[in-house]
Amino acid sequence: MVETDDRPIGPAVAREPVTDWVRCTRCSELVYGKRFARALHVCPDCGGHARLTARQRLDQLLDPGSETALEPAPTPYDPLDFVDSRPYRERLAEARAATGMADAALAVRGRIEGHPVVVAAMDFRFLGGSLGCAVGALIARAAEESLRERVPLLIVTASGGARMQEGPLALMQMAKTAQALAELDEAGILVLTLVTDPTYGGVAASFATLADVILIEPGARMGFAGPRVIEQTTGERLPEGFQTAEFLLAHGMVDAVVSRAQLRRTVAHFLRVAQAGRDGADGEPWPDGDGEDPAGAAPTGPPGxxxxxxxxxxxxxxxxxxxxxxxxxxxxxxxxxxxxxxxxxxxxxxxxxxxxxxxxxxxxxxxxxxxxxxxxxxxxxxxxxxxxxxxxxxxxxxxxxxxxxxxxxxxxxxxxxxxxxxxxxxxxxxxxxxxxxxxxxxxxxxxxxxxxxxxxxxxxxxxxxxxxxxxxxxxxxxxxxxxxxxxxxxxxxxxxxxxxxxxxxxxxxxxxxxxxxxxxxxxxxxxxxxxxxxxxxxxxxxxxxxxxxxxxxxxxxxxxxxxxxxxFGTAPTHDGELARAHPGAAS
CATH class of the missing domain: 3.90.226.10 (2-enoyl-CoA Hydratase; Chain A, domain 1)
Structure with missing residues (x-):
């Protein structure tokens, strides 16, 4: 029997106090704390998007009061009895104490601009947002809830990759989460990813890039191997901006670079499309094409x-x-x-x-x-x-x-x-x-x-x-x-x-x-x-x-x-003219 972690953790995450001044990690300018918070932690001088906690992500994205937490199935606790310079158990306990989280992600049901959604948000503070058994179980749980409720799934990624301290079990989480998203594909349920900085390794090579629509914040980085590993392996110096949001957009890997201020509206657009498509599939007719056009245009003339x-x-x-x-x-x-x-x-x-x-x-x-x-x-x-x-x-x-x-x-x-x-x-x-x-x-x-x-x-x-x-x-x-x-x-x-x-x-x-x-x-x-x-x-x-x-x-x-x-091309008439044999066409 594997040991499981069922100890109480307490509240999800305490809201962080607003400090008087914040230094932008990108341009090093000082920003007044309250202004920085109002700007959703985006530097007003350079536009740099600071990292957010999972709790902050949920607070920014979800309609107030709409959230209900999801709990994953129990998972192994230190399944390998792993020790490097310190025991893995000590690292876990430290991360939990620092973040108030059970592991590197939160999952909830909620609404965005009134549209139902399931959200799983990762937190880089917890062991680099690494993908271990607990995170894999939570992503799978979120996908199951999305499937059960038949509502879209939004995953917010922030990760250095699979968790080394959980060895091959961490590797298997890539397949587990990919399989969970495949079931949503089969059921016709929309999956969205919001890629935030950084998203690498096993997360990038599984659920982060399997979504129907991939949004990414400005400047966020995503890839399988990190730049340092690539440079050390190949001996080549990488171009400026390699693996950033703008690079990924130019190379066809993401759908849109979206500033944090536009995220709620953009995500809501896709939720609205998914809901309207589902309503139409349930039999709601298209507006009558024979009525007066809203733009006041004359009806289309007959063929020819x-x-x-x-x-x-x-x-x-x-x-x-x-x-x-x-x-x-x-x-x-x-x-x-x-x-x-x-x-x-x-x-x-x-x-x-x-x-x-x-x-x-x-x-x-x-x-x-x-x-x-x-x-x-x-x-x-x-x-x-x-x-x-x-x-x-x-x-x-x-x-x-x-x-x-x-x-x-x-x-x-x-x-x-x-x-x-x-x-x-x-x-x-x-x-x-x-x-x-x-x-x-x-x-x-x-x-x-x-x-x-x-x-x-x-x-x-x-x-x-x-x-x-x-x-x-x-x-x-x-x-x-x-x-x-x-x-x-x-x-x-x-x-x-x-x-x-x-x-x-x-x-x-x-x-x-x-x-x-x-x-x-x-x-x-x-x-x-x-x-x-x-x-x-x-x-x-x-x-x-x-x-x-x-x-x-x-x-x-x-x-x-x-x-x-x-x-086409198979039914000539007696006078040599090509017959219009396809359905609905006049002969």
């Missing part, structure tokens, strides 16, 4: 209602640099949009953007190409909307998250094509596109794709395998650019206008071919002349389509989506 235009002129308008792109539409279509970042592997492609927002009070996952507008430097930074493999992987990650929470996916397509650079090829561009096509064909939530500008080849299709495809009145969608087609088949790039006509890439031709379902009107002189009006017209179309799709069960969505794409 767009005015016939010169094909080359349509191409030129689709490429207009001032044409609204994904982030422009996100700000006008959605309430409370929060962009998520990164493929969790290597990078955050700036050409693909995405995140949750509310359309008429109901959550959608919006994902799209973003070209960057009329600013040439910004367009270059965004790769002119040409996604890298990391961009397609980011899109896939966000689609899976939407499916987990039962939230519809809306994609906005506007790209000349996938990124053609050598780095993209080395990164597996073709595989990334193919994986998205397969994923979208079986995603169990409604998918609505909108070609808002250019729909260029596989880079467009990787976001456009959908239940319903819309195209803006000046949009185009093609297997290749007119210039590329002209160079290959006409042997003359100047033949691009001729190729544009031959490719039948304009809205009316695409509608006749059955490739698109609905043409969305634009302002008379193009979307770039009235972005607000263009967004209102698109909102009307989206509301109508989502209202139709929302009530369909997942198996029917998937079946009809697959039938749609299976039918």
């Amino acid at each position: 209602a767009a005015r016939a235009r010169d094909p080359w002129e349509t191409v030129r308008l689709a490429r207009h640099p001032d044409r609204p792109s994904a982030l422009d539409y996100a700000g006008r279509l959605l309430e409370d949009f929060h962009e998520l970042h990164g493929d969790r592997l290597a990078a955050d492609c700036p050409a693909i953007v995405g995140g949750f927002g509310l359309l008429d009070g109901r959550p959608v996952m919006l994902i799209g190409h973003h070209k960057g507008g009329g600013d040439l430097d910004e367009r270059r930074r965004r790769h002119f909307g040409m996604a890298t493999p990391a961009g397609f992987r980011k899109a896939a990650r966000l689609m899976r998250l939407a499916a987990k929470l039962g939230v519809p996916v809306v994609t906005l397509v506007d790209t000349p094509g996938a990124n053609p650079g050598p780095d993209a090829e080395r990164g597996g561009q073709a595989v990334a596109i193919a994986e998205n096509l397969r994923l979208m064909s079986g995603l169990p939530v409604p998918i609505v794709a909108v070609v808002t500008g250019e729909g260029g080849s596989g880079g467009a299709l990787a976001l456009a395998v959908a239940d319903h495809v819309l195209i803006s009145e000046r949009g185009v969608y093609s297997v290749i650019s007119p210039e590329g087609c002209a160079a290959i088949l006409w042997k003359d790039p100047a033949a691009a206008p001729t190729a544009a006509a031959a490719l039948r890439m304009g809205p009316t031709e695409l509608s006749a071919l059955g490739v698109v379902d609905t043409i969305v009107p634009e302002p008379p002189d193009g979307a770039h002349t009235g972005p607000g009006e263009a967004a209102a017209l698109l909102r009307t179309a989206l509301r109508s389509v989502l209202a139709e799709l929302r009530h369909l069960p997942p198996d029917r969505l998937i079946r009809e989506r697959r039938n749609r794409y299976r039918a």
